Structures are given as C-alpha cells and as structure tokens.
Amino acid sequence: MNSVPTSELRIDLGERSYDIRIGCGLLSDPASWAGLPRASQALIVSNTTVAPLYAQRLQQALAPHHARVLQVVLPDGEEYKDWATLNSIFNALLANECDRRTVLYALGGGVVGDITGFAAACYMRGVPFVQVPTTLLAQVDSSVGGKTAVNHPRGKNMVGAFYQPQRVICDLDVLDTLPPRELSAGLAEVIKYGPIADLAFLDWIEAHLDALRALDKAALAHAVRRSCEIKAAVVAADERESDLRAILNFGHTFGHAIEAGLGYGQWLHGEGVGCGMVMAAELSARLGLVQADFPRRLRTLVERAGLPVRAPALPMEQWLSLMRLDKKALAGEIRFVLIDGLGKAVQRTAPEALVREVIAACSA
Amino acid sequence: MNSVPTSELRIDLGERSYDIRIGCGLLSDPASWAGLPRASQALIVSNTTVAPLYAQRLQQALAPHHARVLQVVLPDGEEYKDWATLNSIFNALLANECDRRTVLYALGGGVVGDITGFAAACYMRGVPFVQVPTTLLAQVDSSVGGKTAVNHPRGKNMVGAFYQPQRVICDLDVLDTLPPRELSAGLAEVIKYGPIADLAFLDWIEAHLDALRALDKAALAHAVRRSCEIKAAVVAADERESDLRAILNFGHTFGHAIEAGLGYGQWLHGEGVGCGMVMAAELSARLGLVQADFPRRLRTLVERAGLPVRAPALPMEQWLSLMRLDKKALAGEIRFVLIDGLGKAVQRTAPEALVREVIAACSA
Known part of the structure; x- marks a missing residue:
C-alpha cells in the first residue's frame, strides 16, 4: 500500500x-x-x-x-x-x-x-x-x-x-491528481532547501528525484517533512524577515522578475524559482563564493526535475528595474540570496556588471 | 498666548x-x-x-x-x-x-x-x-x-x-483651520469617553464645551490628553478587541449604519457617532440599565456640541441588516455597546422589538 x-x-x-x-x-x-x-x-x-x-x-x-x-x-x-x-x-x-x-x-x-x-x-x-x-x-x-x-x-x-x-x-x-508541470514546480522549492541549509538533503533529493516524480508516498513524505522542518526553524528564528528568513528566497529575485516580466501566469512560480536558482548559483560562482561545479550540479538537478534552466529573453533594463523593486532591495540596491559554501546562504549585493553577465549567460 | x-x-x-x-x-x-x-x-x-x-x-x-x-x-x-x-x-x-x-x-x-x-x-x-x-x-x-x-x-x-x-x-x-462641522464631529468621540469610562470627565466636558468649541488650547489639550489616556488603557488591555476594547464603539453600531445607509461621506463619522450615542443611551434606558434622565442629558450635550441628534429616515430593514454586519455581531445577532450605570459600558444583545422602538423613536 x-x-x-x-x-x-x-x-x-x-x-x-x-x-x-x-x-x-x-x-x-x-x-x-x-x-x-x-x-x-x-x-x-x-x-x-x-x-x-x-x-x-x-x-x-x-x-x-x-x-x-x-x-x-x-x-x-x-x-x-x-x-x-x-x-x-x-x-x-x-x-x-x-x-x-x-x-x-x-x-x-x-x-x-x-x-x-x-x-x-x-x-x-x-x-x-x-x-x-x-x-x-x-x-x-x-x-x-x-x-x-x-x-x-x-x-x-x-x-x-x-x-x-x-x-x-x-x-x-x-x-x-497534480499535473506533472505543477509537480516539477513544487520540486524547485524542495531543491531550494538543500543548497541554503542542508547539503545531505541535497544529496538525498538527487538520489530520490525519480521516486518523487513517480509520486512515491514515502519519498514525498520525507521531502515535505524535511522541507517543512527547515522552513519551520528559519521562520521561528525570524518570523517577519528582518534578516535570516530572506534565505528562503534563494532563486526568487531572478524568478520573480521572470514571472512579472512575462506577465503572471506564463511561467509557474516554481519554474521561475528553478531557473532563478540556477542564475543565483551562477552569480555565486562568479563572485567566488562557490566552485564552478556547483552551478552545473544544480542546473542538472533542476533540469532533471522537469524545470526550465534558461531564462526567457527579457530586455536587460526590465530585468534590473524589476529586481530593484524586489522586497529585499534597499535604497535602490538589489540584494540577492547567494550560496556561500554549500549548505549556507547569504544575502548580499553584487556588482551590476556581474549581474548583467549572469543574465546574458543564462537567458535564451 | x-x-x-x-x-x-x-x-x-x-x-x-x-x-x-x-x-x-x-x-x-x-x-x-x-x-x-x-x-x-x-x-x-x-x-x-x-x-x-x-x-x-x-x-x-x-x-x-x-x-x-x-x-x-x-x-x-x-x-x-x-x-x-x-x-x-x-x-x-x-x-x-x-x-x-x-x-x-x-x-x-x-x-x-x-x-x-x-x-x-x-x-x-x-x-x-x-x-x-x-x-x-x-x-x-x-x-x-x-x-x-x-x-x-x-x-x-x-x-x-x-x-x-x-x-x-x-x-x-x-x-x-478645522471647519466647525469637523470640530463638532471630533467632540462626539470626546464625549464618548465620559459615559463609557469616566463620569468626572463627562462633567468636565459639559463645563468646558464652549471653550472647546472656541478652540481654547488649554481645554483642547486636556480633552485630547484625557481621551488618549482612556483609549491607551483600553487598548493596552485588549489590543485586538477580543472583548473590552469594543466599549470604544459606544454609539458606533447605530452610527456606522447611518454612514453606510446614507452612503459614505453624507454624514461625517463623528456625526453618526454622536447621534448613535443618543440612540444607544435610549436603548440602555429602555433596557433598564440607566435612568431615563441619562439619554436626555447626553442628547443635550451632543446637541450643544453641534451634532445631529435625530437619525435620518432609513428603511427599518436596512437598519437591521446593516447592523447585523457590524463587526461586533456574532452568528447574526447584533451586539450593542450600552451604558450600564454611568461611567461603565457593556457589550450585549437586545430584543429586536426594543431596537426597532429605539430606531423609530430616534429617527426623522
């Protein structure tokens, strides 16, 4: 059963x-x-x-x-x-x-x-x-x-x-009864918890991705439980996102820009987050926070989950103006959630030239 | 000065x-x-x-x-x-x-x-x-x-x-620079604090109403300060209105119905509250909670403040349906803030027949 x-x-x-x-x-x-x-x-x-x-x-x-x-x-x-x-x-x-x-x-x-x-x-x-x-x-x-x-x-x-x-x-x-596209979108948020908080969970997701996509209940139960445990700990420490809670937004700065830029409903939220995580990983690597193999590893996993890994073609200035309105931005400076060593996320700014490079490299 | x-x-x-x-x-x-x-x-x-x-x-x-x-x-x-x-x-x-x-x-x-x-x-x-x-x-x-x-x-x-x-x-x-009509509207909320919490303040308002209407700063300072003191104590005890805070709504159940019934902006909020207090005082008296001289005393003061004391002619069923949507209502039962002995307010229901009597007696 x-x-x-x-x-x-x-x-x-x-x-x-x-x-x-x-x-x-x-x-x-x-x-x-x-x-x-x-x-x-x-x-x-x-x-x-x-x-x-x-x-x-x-x-x-x-x-x-x-x-x-x-x-x-x-x-x-x-x-x-x-x-x-x-x-x-x-x-x-x-x-x-x-x-x-x-x-x-x-x-x-x-x-x-x-x-x-x-x-x-x-x-x-x-x-x-x-x-x-x-x-x-x-x-x-x-x-x-x-x-x-x-x-x-x-x-x-x-x-x-x-x-x-x-x-x-x-x-x-x-x-x-969940359509496969919606299941994939959910997997983006499951994957998120690995790089920001729990490397062993990232290993587990890689090992159980096929079971999750096949709706194996034991695998789903573990994925939901571990995801909620990590989220619960972060939220208990910072309910109103004065700081720490922002790490749950890994992939969301780029992802929200994709969602709003294309018009809500074109990409699912989880699709934006999946692709956004690849972009944020790429930015992390270009800033020297992680090795270059990490964005590759994450891209492979996101792709295996059935999610897009190339951003849609939006005008560069639209990317930047949408991200300046991100809720983490302060005084017009975009702040990204980046991976600073596997299993640990940080919130920080990045040189605009580097951000433009990442967008150009990751877009269709 | x-x-x-x-x-x-x-x-x-x-x-x-x-x-x-x-x-x-x-x-x-x-x-x-x-x-x-x-x-x-x-x-x-x-x-x-x-x-x-x-x-x-x-x-x-x-x-x-x-x-x-x-x-x-x-x-x-x-x-x-x-x-x-x-x-x-x-x-x-x-x-x-x-x-x-x-x-x-x-x-x-x-x-x-x-x-x-x-x-x-x-x-x-x-x-x-x-x-x-x-x-x-x-x-x-x-x-x-x-x-x-x-x-x-x-x-x-x-x-x-x-x-x-x-x-x-x-x-x-x-x-x-406040227009006299707006000043009167504010006096309704000042008067409110007397019957619900502080009989001595009610006496003071009666004695200083002319000074308040003449914008005497010492009188205004006392009225604002004492009003805020009473409100601060009530809010500190019950920030989210689980119970006690509702007493600050004296006059508001009838008053809000007048405002919404006529269309927002016809009567000022304070005008609705002024007339609504007279109606709530009348209901309190008909329930035997206060002596019949109290509604008379309050009507005189409200009138001296430059406020209407007769409600507009709204259809009876509209009165009742608007009041059933009042935020204090529970399970379709209207709950009124009534005066239960001078200086003390209670929140309670009232027989609908009595409510209809009060509306009929107090309306144009």
Missing part, C-alpha cells in the same frame, strides 16, 4: 504557534479538523481546478464543526492573484453576513493559500484560517510560515501581511 | 509600544521627528484639503531625516476610503521604488490615518508609519490604537488590520 504514517511538526511562534500534519488520507481524517477555533460559519476558498476534486470531501469533513460551510471558487492561476479576486472573497463573506469568528479554509495551491491568508488577515481586521495545500509547492513552502499577499502589476507579492494559519494539513494523497 | 506645554503619553503594547505627543507647534518642533526609524525614503500621505495647509511644513521638518520625502495627495472624504484610493498609495510607493524601510506619514483626519495605516500594514507586508492627525476626531480617537481599514460598500471598516504606528503627533495648532 502506497501510504505512510501521519507525522506532525510544530511551528514555534509563541501564541501564534501551530502544527503541520503530513500524511495520507488526511482530508477525510477527523483528527485533521478537531480542536480548531469554533465558529458557526466557515468558508472554503478553492479554485476551478481543485474544487471539483476535493471541495466536497472537505465540506463533509467540516460539517460537524460549523453550522454552515460556504464555498467560494476562484479562477485558477497566478494572473488572478490580485485585488479583484481578493475582493470576491470579501464579497462572499459579507453577502453571507459572516462574523469575525468565521474560519477560512484555503484549499488549493500557493495562489489560493496566499490570497485566502491575506483575506483572513484583513477581513474584519483578522479571522482564523487553515491551510489545506493541494500542490507540492504549497505543502513544502507557501502554506507554512504566514506569508500572505496579492500581486501588483509592478511586482510580485507587493501587498500582503505576515499572518499565521491555525494549522496546515498536507494530505499527500491529493498530489496524485 | 494661546499655547500649552507639550505632554507625552505612552501606549504600552510591549514591542509595539509608542508615544503620543500632545501640544502646540509640534509640526515644526524637531523633537517630534527625532528617533523615528531611519530610511532613505518617506512618503507623506495627505488629502486635497490638508496638504495645501500643512504638507510643506511637514516636508521641511522631515528633510533632515530622509534623503527623499515624497507626497501623495488623496481626495478628501469618507467616500474615498476604499480600495482604489489605497491602491493609489501602493502605486506611488512602487513607482518610486520605495523599499521595505520606507516610512509613511499620515497627515490628515481619520480617513487619511486609517487608509495610510492600512497601506503601511500591507506594503511589502509592513513598513513603519507615523500618525500626524489634523482633526480633533483623529487626535482623540482614530490615530491611537492601531485600527486601520478601508470601507466596503456593504460595511464600514470591513477590510483592515491592527497595525500600530511608530508615534502619534497631535499638534493642537492645526485645529485652528
């Missing part, structure tokens, strides 16, 4: 602490939903792809806990992670006279999680919410740690909040 | 603590702006009424502290406290490549303060901001305590955040 025991992991944030449950069959497991905040109303937020697959199952699981479980179904895609979609959640809440105890359940990938979390952060100045990530990317990264946001035409995740969920339910079984 | 010594008051919220400075000439006093977070960029957010009067003075005062001080001027009025106006702040920040250390300064009344605070809460998931309230209402109430929000067509302040400023600068001299 392709199943695994359920495990729990705590994100330690004082009064905002919460558990991540990782396992099989969790959507239908009453233990997943016990002990959450009591409220007469709940709202499941999902999208047009995920709702037909899993909303009914979640609705049934929640029925014992809320007198009324509403649903709102968003359009699917990063290009809808905007104010208009966010407002459709507020409209649903207000049309149903939902009060300030209403619990929101984010059933979907990173876009659904980010936008539902931000809606929960803002509705009546804050209602509880639960993350039910249905993509690998959301399970290993975006559902954990409380970063919520919507995009702005000028930059990704520019409007948002740090707002922690009550719980994260990572049901590995829902990954069975 | 119509001036007063500067006083300081601390809002005690752990790592989110901050000072309120109350006095004359504070806009031009370097001490007002010393020791705030350092940042290369700052953005003054004001409106078309206040900016021509005071933005230049603030711009000069901030010049030593930020390499670049930008301005954005919003349209004036509650009807603009919406997402479109909020987004114009994000557009200005992004067009100028403002980073996550950028300090926002809210120069204006309650609308400017609420919307700027919410922009600061959300821009790049949180940047510092300073409240520079220019109306009596903002000085005694809305700039203190970290409630930020925009309105939704279905309800007031429905989308927002609890997000504390770095400091509040209450310059009493700017009240000299």
Whole structure:
C-alpha cells in the first residue's frame, strides 16, 4: 500500500504557534479538523481546478464543526492573484453576513493559500484560517510560515501581511491528481532547501528525484517533512524577515522578475524559482563564493526535475528595474540570496556588471 | 498666548509600544521627528484639503531625516476610503521604488490615518508609519490604537488590520483651520469617553464645551490628553478587541449604519457617532440599565456640541441588516455597546422589538 504514517511538526511562534500534519488520507481524517477555533460559519476558498476534486470531501469533513460551510471558487492561476479576486472573497463573506469568528479554509495551491491568508488577515481586521495545500509547492513552502499577499502589476507579492494559519494539513494523497508541470514546480522549492541549509538533503533529493516524480508516498513524505522542518526553524528564528528568513528566497529575485516580466501566469512560480536558482548559483560562482561545479550540479538537478534552466529573453533594463523593486532591495540596491559554501546562504549585493553577465549567460 | 506645554503619553503594547505627543507647534518642533526609524525614503500621505495647509511644513521638518520625502495627495472624504484610493498609495510607493524601510506619514483626519495605516500594514507586508492627525476626531480617537481599514460598500471598516504606528503627533495648532462641522464631529468621540469610562470627565466636558468649541488650547489639550489616556488603557488591555476594547464603539453600531445607509461621506463619522450615542443611551434606558434622565442629558450635550441628534429616515430593514454586519455581531445577532450605570459600558444583545422602538423613536 502506497501510504505512510501521519507525522506532525510544530511551528514555534509563541501564541501564534501551530502544527503541520503530513500524511495520507488526511482530508477525510477527523483528527485533521478537531480542536480548531469554533465558529458557526466557515468558508472554503478553492479554485476551478481543485474544487471539483476535493471541495466536497472537505465540506463533509467540516460539517460537524460549523453550522454552515460556504464555498467560494476562484479562477485558477497566478494572473488572478490580485485585488479583484481578493475582493470576491470579501464579497462572499459579507453577502453571507459572516462574523469575525468565521474560519477560512484555503484549499488549493500557493495562489489560493496566499490570497485566502491575506483575506483572513484583513477581513474584519483578522479571522482564523487553515491551510489545506493541494500542490507540492504549497505543502513544502507557501502554506507554512504566514506569508500572505496579492500581486501588483509592478511586482510580485507587493501587498500582503505576515499572518499565521491555525494549522496546515498536507494530505499527500491529493498530489496524485497534480499535473506533472505543477509537480516539477513544487520540486524547485524542495531543491531550494538543500543548497541554503542542508547539503545531505541535497544529496538525498538527487538520489530520490525519480521516486518523487513517480509520486512515491514515502519519498514525498520525507521531502515535505524535511522541507517543512527547515522552513519551520528559519521562520521561528525570524518570523517577519528582518534578516535570516530572506534565505528562503534563494532563486526568487531572478524568478520573480521572470514571472512579472512575462506577465503572471506564463511561467509557474516554481519554474521561475528553478531557473532563478540556477542564475543565483551562477552569480555565486562568479563572485567566488562557490566552485564552478556547483552551478552545473544544480542546473542538472533542476533540469532533471522537469524545470526550465534558461531564462526567457527579457530586455536587460526590465530585468534590473524589476529586481530593484524586489522586497529585499534597499535604497535602490538589489540584494540577492547567494550560496556561500554549500549548505549556507547569504544575502548580499553584487556588482551590476556581474549581474548583467549572469543574465546574458543564462537567458535564451 | 494661546499655547500649552507639550505632554507625552505612552501606549504600552510591549514591542509595539509608542508615544503620543500632545501640544502646540509640534509640526515644526524637531523633537517630534527625532528617533523615528531611519530610511532613505518617506512618503507623506495627505488629502486635497490638508496638504495645501500643512504638507510643506511637514516636508521641511522631515528633510533632515530622509534623503527623499515624497507626497501623495488623496481626495478628501469618507467616500474615498476604499480600495482604489489605497491602491493609489501602493502605486506611488512602487513607482518610486520605495523599499521595505520606507516610512509613511499620515497627515490628515481619520480617513487619511486609517487608509495610510492600512497601506503601511500591507506594503511589502509592513513598513513603519507615523500618525500626524489634523482633526480633533483623529487626535482623540482614530490615530491611537492601531485600527486601520478601508470601507466596503456593504460595511464600514470591513477590510483592515491592527497595525500600530511608530508615534502619534497631535499638534493642537492645526485645529485652528478645522471647519466647525469637523470640530463638532471630533467632540462626539470626546464625549464618548465620559459615559463609557469616566463620569468626572463627562462633567468636565459639559463645563468646558464652549471653550472647546472656541478652540481654547488649554481645554483642547486636556480633552485630547484625557481621551488618549482612556483609549491607551483600553487598548493596552485588549489590543485586538477580543472583548473590552469594543466599549470604544459606544454609539458606533447605530452610527456606522447611518454612514453606510446614507452612503459614505453624507454624514461625517463623528456625526453618526454622536447621534448613535443618543440612540444607544435610549436603548440602555429602555433596557433598564440607566435612568431615563441619562439619554436626555447626553442628547443635550451632543446637541450643544453641534451634532445631529435625530437619525435620518432609513428603511427599518436596512437598519437591521446593516447592523447585523457590524463587526461586533456574532452568528447574526447584533451586539450593542450600552451604558450600564454611568461611567461603565457593556457589550450585549437586545430584543429586536426594543431596537426597532429605539430606531423609530430616534429617527426623522
């Protein structure tokens, strides 16, 4: 039987602490939903792809806990992670006279999680919410740690909040319906944790990549668990990204520029991150922080994961202006997350000439 | 000389603590702006009424502290406290490549303060901001305590955040240019603090109402200081309004319904609160919580402050549906802030028949 025991992991944030449950069959497991905040109303937020697959199952699981479980179904895609979609959640809440105890359940990938979390952060100045990530990317990264946001035409995740969920339910079984392209996108964030924090995990990913792509549950369980452990430790040390937390953005400075530059929804977030990591590794090597074999090693792994390793052709000035708007930038200076010896990330600036070289060398 | 010594008051919220400075000439006093977070960029957010009067003075005062001080001027009025106006702040920040250390300064009344605070809460998931309230209402109430929000067509302040400023600068001299109608609106929030918390203060207001309306600085200084003291104590005890803080909403359940029912901007917020307090006092009396002379006493004072004491004619069902969306409502039950013996407020439900009686008795 392709199943695994359920495990729990705590994100330690004082009064905002919460558990991540990782396992099989969790959507239908009453233990997943016990002990959450009591409220007469709940709202499941999902999208047009995920709702037909899993909303009914979640609705049934929640029925014992809320007198009324509403649903709102968003359009699917990063290009809808905007104010208009966010407002459709507020409209649903207000049309149903939902009060300030209403619990929101984010059933979907990173876009659904980010936008539902931000809606929960803002509705009546804050209602509880639960993350039910249905993509690998959301399970290993975006559902954990409380970063919520919507995009702005000028930059990704520019409007948002740090707002922690009550719980994260990572049901590995829902990954069975994940399109291969989405699985690959999730693997980008799994791979990320190796170079920034855990070289042994990078070795493990290289050894188990085929099992992960074949949706082997034991391999997925380890990948999700180890990714969440690393993320939990970083977030517990620096919840609001005053410094350390930025290392989780390895590959994201270049990646966000690709996403925004092409228009949201062209490349998946994980695709941007995969290619962005190759570029950041290349920059690290050109700065002498790592040996030249590291960008090659990472490129091979990213490619094996089914991800693009060459950036799209964007005008050079657009690259630079998009990256100057990155949230890590300060006083107009772009700051990159770079690898400074395998297993360790640093946040630093780089000479613009070198950045231009890397972009030219890595683009189509 | 119509001036007063500067006083300081601390809002005690752990790592989110901050000072309120109350006095004359504070806009031009370097001490007002010393020791705030350092940042290369700052953005003054004001409106078309206040900016021509005071933005230049603030711009000069901030010049030593930020390499670049930008301005954005919003349209004036509650009807603009919406997402479109909020987004114009994000557009200005992004067009100028403002980073996550950028300090926002809210120069204006309650609308400017609420919307700027919410922009600061959300821009790049949180940047510092300073409240520079220019109306009596903002000085005694809305700039203190970290409630930020925009309105939704279905309800007031429905989308927002609890997000504390770095400091509040209450310059009493700017009240000299306040239109009388706005001054009266502010007096509603001053009057509020008496019945809910401090009967001696209610006596004082009755004795000094003429001095307040004549902009006597000593009287204003005492009114602002005492109002902020009461608010500070309540907010320190219950920052996120799990219970106690709701007493600051005395008059607001009826008042918000008037504001939303007529369309934002028809009645000023303080006008709604003034009339709403008379209605809540009437409901308190009909429930036997206070003697019948209390609503009469409050009506007299509210009227002397230049505020409306009769509610506009709205359909009864609209009253009730608007109040069911009040943020204090739970599971469809409206909860009112009522006076339970002078100087003490309680939050409770009331029989709908009684609520209908009060609305009928108090409306035009």
